[in-house]
């Protein structure tokens with residue numbers, strides 16, 4: 001099976017967690033498959049809170065009602081992908097640049113189900129460049145501070161987030177203490193969000209594999 005087929009398998013397995021109400025929906029190619037599956041049971045849900053303009057557009061095309069998080073309140077379920085996960089279900093996210101809204105919805109949700117192909121499971125986070133969303137005027141300052149933390153930040157040129165900000169992708173990080181580094185980077189002036197999801201990790205990780213969906217719980 002190719003990587004996309006494994007993503008699709010994980011996305012389909014996540015449907016088992018949809019019990020109705022309003023579903024939080026992430027961003028990315030794996031989530032795109034989930035949105036397509038969610039459309040097949042859309043009568044079962046009231047609607048979705050979306051983490052990006054791209055996911056909103058895809059759900060609108062399927063006729064899935066889009067809700068505002070402020071009106072929806074806390075959510076029972078959030079489904080999203082990841083760029084890396086460790087065994088503790090701490091994640092690197094933000095490859096698609098939607099990390100801030102993703103982190104907000106994850107925080108507001110009782111259960112976070114992460115869907116991915118099996119290649120995303122790693123022993124140590126940091127091989128995937130760590131995305132950091134920054135206020136535009138803070139780009140160079142934050143980059144210098146990230147160098148002090150041992151990383152090599154690369155500006156994702158030409159990319160503007162849905163919030164009007166920039167992304168720095170930090171290479172060369174070996175993230176041995178994810179929660180500590182999440183707090184350190186979040187505390188830098190001008191950082192909106194760092195793509196480490198350790199303070200609020202996933203609750204369930206569904207990995208597409210040749211043997212079928214593998215489910216890891218926190």
Ligand code: 5RP
Pocket residue numbers: 026027028029030031080081082083092093094095096097098099102
């Ligand atoms: C977007 C994300 C995605 O969930 C992450 O990049 C995984 O993407 P894909 O499902 O395409 O592999 O965090 O900001």
